[in-house]
Amino acid sequence: MSDDDEDDLDFAAWAAPAAPSGLADRVIARVTATDEVIAGVVQRRRTRRVFWLAGGLVATLAAVAIAAVVILTHSPEPNSAPDHGTTIATRPEHVVLPGAIANLDPGGDISWQASGDAIHVQQRRGSVTWRADRHLFLEVGAAVASIEASNATLRVETRMNLSDVRVVGASAVTSAAVALVTVSVYEGQARLSSAGQTVVVQPGTTYQVVPGQPPAPSRDVVAMTVGGGPPAPVVIEDAELVVPLGERIVIHEPHGRIEVAVDPQCPSDPNLLWANNRHEPLVTGSYAFSHTCDGVERKGTIDVLEDTGDSVVKKPKRDEAWTSPLKVIGFGVAPPAHVTIEDIALKPSDQPYWIAEFAPKHPGLFAVRIDGKGADVHYYIRRDPAKDRSATISVGDHGISTADFEAVMKPLAPTLAPCVKKFTTGQDVAVEVSAAGKMTDLLTTSSDPATDACLRKVLRNAVFPQAKASSRHTDHVDPPCNADDLLSVGTSAVARGDHGNALKNYDAALTCKYDIHTLQLAFFAACRASKVEFARKYWKRMEPDMKSHLLQMCLHEHITQDMLDE
Amino acid sequence: MHALAPPRARPAATELDELTLRRAQRGEERAWRELIALYQDRVYALVWRLLAGRAQHRAPDLVQDTFVRVVRALPKFEPHGSAKLATWILTIATRVALNELRRPDADALAGEPIAQAESAEQSIERKRLGGAIAAGFAALDAEQRAILVLREYHELDYAEIAAALDLELGTVKSRLSRARSALRAFLVTAMPELGDRHE
Numbered sequence: 001m002s003d004d005d006e007d008d009l010d011f012a013a014w015a016a017p018a019a020p021s022g023l024a025d026r027v028i029a030r031v032t033a034t035d036e037v038i039a040g041v042v043q044r045r046r047t048r049r050v051f052w053l054a055g056g057l058v059a060t061l062a063a064v065a066i067a068a069v070v071i072l073t074h075s076p077e078p079n080s081a082p083d084h085g086t087t088i089a090t091r092p093e094h095v096v097l098p099g100a101i102a103n104l105d106p107g108g109d110i111s112w113q114a115s116g117d118a119i120h121v122q123q124r125r126g127s128v129t130w131r132a133d134r135h136l137f138l139e140v141g142a143a144v145a146s147i148e149a150s151n152a153t154l155r156v157e158t159r160m161n162l163s164d165v166r167v168v169g170a171s172a173v174t175s176a177a178v179a180l181v182t183v184s185v186y187e188g189q190a191r192l193s194s195a196g197q198t199v200v201v202q203p204g205t206t207y208q209v210v211p212g213q214p215p216a217p218s219r220d221v222v223a224m225t226v227g228g229g230p231p232a233p234v235v236i237e238d239a240e241l242v243v244p245l246g247e248r249i250v251i252h253e254p255h256g257r258i259e260v261a262v263d264p265q266c267p268s269d270p271n272l273l274w275a276n277n278r279h280e281p282l283v284t285g286s287y288a289f290s291h292t293c294d295g296v297e298r299k300g301t302i303d304v305l306e307d308t309g310d311s312v313v314k315k316p317k318r319d320e321a322w323t324s325p326l327k328v329i330g331f332g333v334a335p336p337a338h339v340t341i342e343d344i345a346l347k348p349s350d351q352p353y354w355i356a357e358f359a360p361k362h363p364g365l366f367a368v369r370i371d372g373k374g375a376d377v378h379y380y381i382r383r384d385p386a387k388d389r390s391a392t393i394s395v396g397d398h399g400i401s402t403a404d405f406e407a408v409m410k411p412l413a414p415t416l417a418p419c420v421k422k423f424t425t426g427q428d429v430a431v432e433v434s435a436a437g438k439m440t441d442l443l444t445t446s447s448d449p450a451t452d453a454c455l456r457k458v459l460r461n462a463v464f465p466q467a468k469a470s471s472r473h474t475d476h477v478d479p480p481c482n483a484d485d486l487l488s489v490g491t492s493a494v495a496r497g498d499h500g501n502a503l504k505n506y507d508a509a510l511t512c513k514y515d516i517h518t519l520q521l522a523f524f525a526a527c528r529a530s531k532v533e534f535a536r537k538y539w540k541r542m543e544p545d546m547k548s549h550l551l552q553m554c555l556h557e558h559i560t561q562d563m564l565d566e
Numbered sequence: 567m568h569a570l571a572p573p574r575a576r577p578a579a580t581e582l583d584e585l586t587l588r589r590a591q592r593g594e595e596r597a598w599r600e601l602i603a604l605y606q607d608r609v610y611a612l613v614w615r616l617l618a619g620r621a622q623h624r625a626p627d628l629v630q631d632t633f634v635r636v637v638r639a640l641p642k643f644e645p646h647g648s649a650k651l652a653t654w655i656l657t658i659a660t661r662v663a664l665n666e667l668r669r670p671d672a673d674a675l676a677g678e679p680i681a682q683a684e685s686a687e688q689s690i691e692r693k694r695l696g697g698a699i700a701a702g703f704a705a706l707d708a709e710q711r712a713i714l715v716l717r718e719y720h721e722l723d724y725a726e727i728a729a730a731l732d733l734e735l736g737t738v739k740s741r742l743s744r745a746r747s748a749l750r751a752f753l754v755t756a757m758p759e760l761g762d763r764h765e
Contacts (some may be wrong), residue, residue: 009753011718013696014703016611020626023610024602027633028595117592137589150585191585200583 083114089126094555097121099136103129103555127157129555132188145181145194145209152188154201156181181209182218186524399471400433400464408464409475417480419454424489426478429455433471437464441472481512490521499528507534527554532563539564580604582651591640601640602633605652608720609633609659615715616663619704628666632659649729656720657730660712664731667708702752710745713738 087095089104098114108126112119118137132138134151142158158181183192184206192201197214201207206218420427432441439459444452490505506522519538526534535554551561582601589597609632614625635658643654703711712731716722728738
């Protein structure tokens, strides 16, 4: 109601009556009655079609047989998870069920029965961390509570309520009556029912159920808080191609899979967004995307074509900065004058190509520009960054070493940080150092003159060691750190399922200001992002009781305790 | 006109939780019931107001029709699409009601007494105002009425109204403005004291 001239009139004075009772019954009766009629008609039609089809059946049998061989050859392996069973864990156990994964703590006791797209579980004892597939409805009966979830990660703990144990002996109350059920949701939602009441448990929250009582929020801290908020586009970390918003591009996909992100080019939101807003690799087709940046919605389309080559081609219709002479930044590659198309293994051409690292955060992705008006721009998708690096030309052999450069830059970090405070992820800089040890040129990824001027002002006074030649070095300038902001950004990323970005922010928050809560979040994000080395780093800083509590999530990501203990 | 305006009572913006929605989408009767229970009053109020002065007695049947359509179309509803579930349902209800008003025999019902919800707590003055508003809405043409009802009673924004009625955004704005003017004029005529208080 924010976008019009509201009336001051008391519209509520014209009150409407409530809906008549029994509406749902009548609606459902009509729907189901019609369904039955339709089912009958379909059945009759099918019966007739069987006879009609039978005539052609023999004629097509051979062809069908051949097709069947082909299909079977390419069919996915059948799901080997048993559709029913019982497991009592004597040690931490990872059980794969149809459409769900259960990580049982020792003592966990479950039985399950799958039917259709639902799986019904009785969790009689112990603690289990559940991951329910998005195509599945997981129903867990746990003593005094029942839990329903889909596309969610949650932990269900059933345990004796110790305060009631004395009562058991005295009044022979059943074990179910003294069970305490705790449900923590990490991702997605779950419906928790008890004593005739149902609550929706949101991510990052915990509810408890005691016998005869409705679910109640728990004050216990959830081990892995992932934050809430509305669903947001999934963010990917390792996009092979970053698409500038507002552009239409065509991808020739040589290897059957490419992850594409949209670079919103939005200073207030540096995240890269999924082009197709689905957590799936792009397949052949046309994908529309949109993103709102500073209140302006921008749209584009990505067409993914069949395997026709190994490069990405688009018309150069970027913004001003891009259509003007390309600003080439050294970031680990040779100066443009030394790089031609052959150097990066694209098709040979007589035209001079320039190279710049288009997405510095994504090694292996380079933009190549033909130096000619109206020419296409080719993006070469590199799938092996390590190999690709061999194509770069080493420069500055006779300048100062990287270690010498970093030794000067490191103490300058606090002074440089305020220069890039408006960029949440900081700025990459390329510094040219003269033989005399002075900065002679500075390039940044920023197009903000004030930022450039500030960085120059600081670096102009920097004194580097003298050398026989000039050299160019790259560095990253982080903005001043604010642990709370970083935590907030990280939690938003988790809510979007972007665990890589979450990890980056949590890790930065830890560096900025260490605390146990952030350590847990970082560990959780590291596991979800399958970054074992990070998870291990945090694992070593944890107390033993915290470790046992958090290990489940890593097991779910196939990161075992042995891997963490290495 | 603000002399008569207490704080406005907004309808609760409750939405069905995602899990129940998905259950409803795969045809679970219990979830259908939850969905209908959550939205039935909003849908009934919408349809009942749209039919004011024409065919309000048809409201229960049309609400039924609405939910039958909702349940049938539910598998196609995209939870993360552009429309919220409530907006989507209200859109269906609006179209059902407008179709009813476009029936050839609908005009014959013009002038039907406008029903008022009974409320013991309402002051006499407020009841008068309610009656005048109802009559004012009834005097609007069907599309203007739909726009104003969706805006004032269901908090749909311009874009949502445009989508619901398949109109251009600019058309919605201009018709909404005209509907407000027409309603104001009607009310000031029906209750001259409103105009006096406003001055």
